Amino acid sequence: MKIIEAIIKKGEWLLDALKRIGYDMIPTNTIIDKTLTGLGATHSEIHSKRNSIIIEPNVPVILGKLNGNEHLEAVYEKCEPYNIKKYLQMDIPYKKIVCTPESFKKIRKAAIELNINIYKDFFCLFDECEKVTQDIDYRSEIAQPIYDFFQFEGKAFVSATPLPMSHKEFERQNFQKIKIMPDYDYKKDLDLIVTNSYYKRLKKVLDGMKDCKHICIFFNVTDGINEIIENLGIADYKIFCSQKSVEKLAKRRIYNAYSHIDYPLAKYNFFTCRFYSGLDIVLRKHKPDIIMLTDFSSANWTMIDPFTEAIQIQGRFRKTKKDDDITYNSLIHISTINPNMRVRSKDELDIRINQFIADYNMLKERHDKEADNIRKEAIFDDMKGLKYQELIDEQGEINSFSVDNLYNEERVKSYYSSSNTLYQAYKDTGFFNVTLHDVTECVGDDDIRKLNTTKQATERKRILVQLLDKIHNDFEQGRISFEEKNAYLSLLREQAETQYIIDAYMRIGKVGIENAKYQKGLIDKAILQDEKEQDEILRFSPNVLKDIEEEFEMNVYINKNEIMNRLQTIYDEHGIKLRIWQYTIEDYYVSISSGSIKGGSYKLTAFKF
Numbered sequence: 001m002k003i004i005e006a007i008i009k010k011g012e013w014l015l016d017a018l019k020r021i022g023y024d025m026i027p028t029n030t031i032i033d034k035t036l037t038g039l040g041a042t043h044s045e046i047h048s049k050r051n052s053i054i055i056e057p058n059v060p061v062i063l064g065k066l067n068g069n070e071h072l073e074a075v076y077e078k079c080e081p082y083n084i085k086k087y088l089q090m091d092i093p094y095k096k097i098v099c100t101p102e103s104f105k106k107i108r109k110a111a112i113e114l115n116i117n118i119y120k121d122f123f124c125l126f127d128e129c130e131k132v133t134q135d136i137d138y139r140s141e142i143a144q145p146i147y148d149f150f151q152f153e154g155k156a157f158v159s160a161t162p163l164p165m166s167h168k169e170f171e172r173q174n175f176q177k178i179k180i181m182p183d184y185d186y187k188k189d190l191d192l193i194v195t196n197s198y199y200k201r202l203k204k205v206l207d208g209m210k211d212c213k214h215i216c217i218f219f220n221v222t223d224g225i226n227e228i229i230e231n232l233g234i235a236d237y238k239i240f241c242s243q244k245s246v247e248k249l250a251k252r253r254i255y256n257a258y259s260h261i262d263y264p265l266a267k268y269n270f271f272t273c274r275f276y277s278g279l280d281i282v283l284r285k286h287k288p289d290i291i292m293l294t295d296f297s298s299a300n301w302t303m304i305d306p307f308t309e310a311i312q313i314q315g316r317f318r319k320t321k322k323d324d325d326i327t328y329n330s331l332i333h334i335s336t337i338n339p340n341m342r343v344r345s346k347d348e349l350d351i352r353i354n355q356f357i358a359d360y361n362m363l364k365e366r367h368d369k370e371a372d373n374i375r376k377e378a379i380f381d382d383m384k385g386l387k388y389q390e391l392i393d394e395q396g397e398i399n400s401f402s403v404d405n406l407y408n409e410e411r412v413k414s415y416y417s418s419s420n421t422l423y424q425a426y427k428d429t430g431f432f433n434v435t436l437h438d439v440t441e442c443v444g445d446d447d448i449r450k451l452n453t454t455k456q457a458t459e460r461k462r463i464l465v466q467l468l469d470k471i472h473n474d475f476e477q478g479r480i481s482f483e484e485k486n487a488y489l490s491l492l493r494e495q496a497e498t499q500y501i502i503d504a505y506m507r508i509g510k511v512g513i514e515n516a517k518y519q520k521g522l523i524d525k526a527i528l529q530d531e532k533e534q535d536e537i538l539r540f541s542p543n544v545l546k547d548i549e550e551e552f553e554m555n556v557y558i559n560k561n562e563i564m565n566r567l568q569t570i571y572d573e574h575g576i577k578l579r580i581w582q583y584t585i586e587d588y589y590v591s592i593s594s595g596s597i598k599g600g601s602y603k604l605t606a607f608k609f
Contacts, residue, residue, distance in 0.1 A: 001175055001176060003176070003177045005178075006181065007182075007183050008036075009183055013043075014034060014041050014044055015040070015044045021178070026044065026156050028123070028153065028155055029174060029175045029176065030175065030177070031129070031162055031170075031176070031178070032158040032159075032162075033159070033160075033177060033179045033180060034159065034160040035160060035182060036182060036186060037312060037314075039160075041127065042054055042098075045096075045123070046065070049094060050094060050122075050123050050154070051096070051121055053097045053099065053123070054098045054099075054125045054127060055098075055099055055104060055124070055127060056098055057131040057135070057277060059076050059100060059259070059260070060259070060275060061278035061279050062074050062100065063261075064261070064278075064280050071095075071096060072097075073095070073096065075103045075107055081106060095122070101132070101141065101145050104145040108148060119148070119151045123156075124149055124154065125155075128277045128312075129157035129158065129159045129165075130159050130162050130163040130308050131277065132165075133163045133165065133408050134408065137402070140390065143402075144394070150169040159277075160315065161277075163308065165400070187432060188433065189331065189433045190332070190333060190426065190435070191330070191332045191434075191437060192332075192423055192437065193205070193335070193439060194336070194419035194422065194439065195334065195439050195444065196336060196337075196441055197439075197441060198445070199445065201439060202228070202334055205291065206232065212288075213285075214267065214283060215267060216269045216281075216328075217269065217271070217291045218291070218292045219270060219271075219293040219302060220273045220299070220301055221295075221301075222241050222245045224293075224295060224298035225241075225272075226249070227298075228270075236268060237267070238256050238262060239254070239258070240258050240260075240261065240262075240275050241257060242259060242272065242274055246258065246259050261275075261279065265281075265288075276316075277312035277313075277316075282317075282318045283317060283318075287328050288329065289330045290314060290330065291334060293333075294334070294335035294336060295336055297450060300413075303413070306422075306429050310429075310431075314328065337416050337440075341413055343417065345410075346410075352388075353388065353391070357398055359386060360386055360398070363382055363386070366379055367379040367380055419440065442471055442474045442479070442484070442488055443467050443471065447467055450463060451463050452495060452496070458518045460497075461513070461518040465501065465513050465514070465518075467492060468489075468502065468505045468510070501513070504523050507527050508530050512526050512530065532578070535577055536578070538574060538576050539571065539574075539587075541574075544574050549588075549607050552589070552604055554604055554607075557601040558601055558603075559601050560582045560585075560600050560601055560602060563582075564580050564585075567580050588607065588608055589604040589605070590604070590605050590607075591603060
């Protein structure tokens with residue numbers, strides 16, 4: 001794809017940059033990478049001298065565009081077909097329709113009934129285009145307008161954070177990319193806090209913001225938001241989430257939740273992912289403090305993508321003054337990590353996806369050629385049961401955006417394997433001046449919570465062994481002191497049903513417990529075997545050998561039972577649990593055995609050591 005760079009100067013809008021390369025409006029067959037949020041892309045299209053259909057990711061963004069635009073028609077779930085037809089028939093210079101992806105079909109249907117060719121008469125702008133790739137795994141209908149989009153004579157994708165897209169029509173229709181290049185330093189300061197004591201660290205950050213007027217917290221789990229509010233005793237708050245979540249929270253008697261921006265903002269404001277991009281939040285008097293949260297104990301989908309979501313989140317807030325470039329006081333990302341999360345490589349995904357597509361196409365070909373309806377139906381049922389069925393769109397074709405979603409998901413997961421990989425991802429965006437605060441403890445509150453909330457016994461043992469191994473390794477490598485090591489071990493001993501595994505770890509280590517498959521019977525056998533091996537080593541240790549050498553006289557006959565008793569005393573003194581036999585003394589001395597009715601005796605002639 002051809003890439004054109006367009007310089008933008010401080011204080012300029014998108015159209016200023018486009019005019020610099022010869023365009024008065026957003027050009028067709030173009031992906032516009034704005035680099036910066038808030039450059040007025042949709043504003044320029046709303047006021048362009050042509051009919052436009054602008055596809056926005058969700059309803060709050062649409063509602064925000066309606067302010068001050070009286071001739072703008074909004075089409076979303078609640079919009080009636082009659083209103084769309086009425087608007088299309090209005091006698092106005094330029095018609096401007098803003099819709100959600102799921103509601104685009106309403107416009108198409110109304111236009112067909114009125115014999116209007118929208119593909120020729122309207123320009124289609126798909127705003128915040130990365131959302132198609134990011135959201136399609138749980139919101140399949142977001143890609144519904146794609147077939148229509150590529151039929152428009154005039155069309156463009158736009159975003160400050162577009163993701164790579166593999167749809168074949170981009171190449172077939174010779175799409176170009178326009179990359180907006182600011183000629184000034186636009187980087188934003190960000191504090192990245194990595195922790196395994198999530199609530200403790202969040203509380204510490206919030207305690208430092210007691211004088212802040214508006215704290216805006218971006219966290220993509222309503223249950224997790226509710227938990228924060230309850231755990232930290234937050235009273236002055238608002239939650240901005242989907243309508244479905246609003247209704248869910250209402251059942252818990254939480255009524256200050258909204259599916260749209262509700263002014264004035266509270267002191268604490270929580271936003272789920274539908275408010276991460278596209279939306280303008282205007283604060284006239286006070287700048288907000290922004291906190292982004294990632295907590296793997298809540299859900300994997302709380303991960304924030306540094307390359308898209310973090311950039312979009314910091315761009316939600318509009319200038320309080322025209323000459324003020326800084327729209328917030330502080331930007332913080334508090335995150336846990338998950339080093340054990342499975343991340344598939346690109347090569348692995350290539351093989352899996354290609355195999356699925358091959359299997360699907362084989363069945364599809366058989367289905368299309370089959371004349372018998374019963375067999376045809378059976379093949380179709382097989383097609384529906386295939387792995388990665390979510391990769392198939394409504395027309396029975398491979399959905400390239402669903403495929404892109406799989407690669408994108410693994411990309412983001414790879415950042416959360418360690419504090420350093422997440423820090424490096426933020427640096428690689430080129431958008432942030434990031435400061436890393438790695439406050440990960442050897443054993444954090446999150447580790448203890450995970451240990452105590454895990455119900456499956458084997459998994460609980462596995463978690464405990466991992467913690468014990470971390471304590472051991474951190475002590476060996478000098479990251480914690482002897483006192484800290486003992487304190488962490490005491491903390492683990494305070495948890496229910498941990499003493500057995502702790503004792504086992506001290507005896508046979510992580511490998512021994514893993515080899516025993518965390519099963520008590522096999523662990524006990526491994527412990528006994530280890531004790532036997534350790535005792536075998538101990539009985540030939542210098543102190544034991546010294547005591548045995550001093551215990552027995554040389555070149556005199558000593559009763560075998562007496563030798564056994566005296567050896568047993570030495571073994572007991574040294575904690576050796578091995579059984580003593582009459583011939584055990586032969587391991588230590590060259591001897592002459594003499595049989596007798598009293599049990600026989602040994603004459604010890606030389607000490608072997």
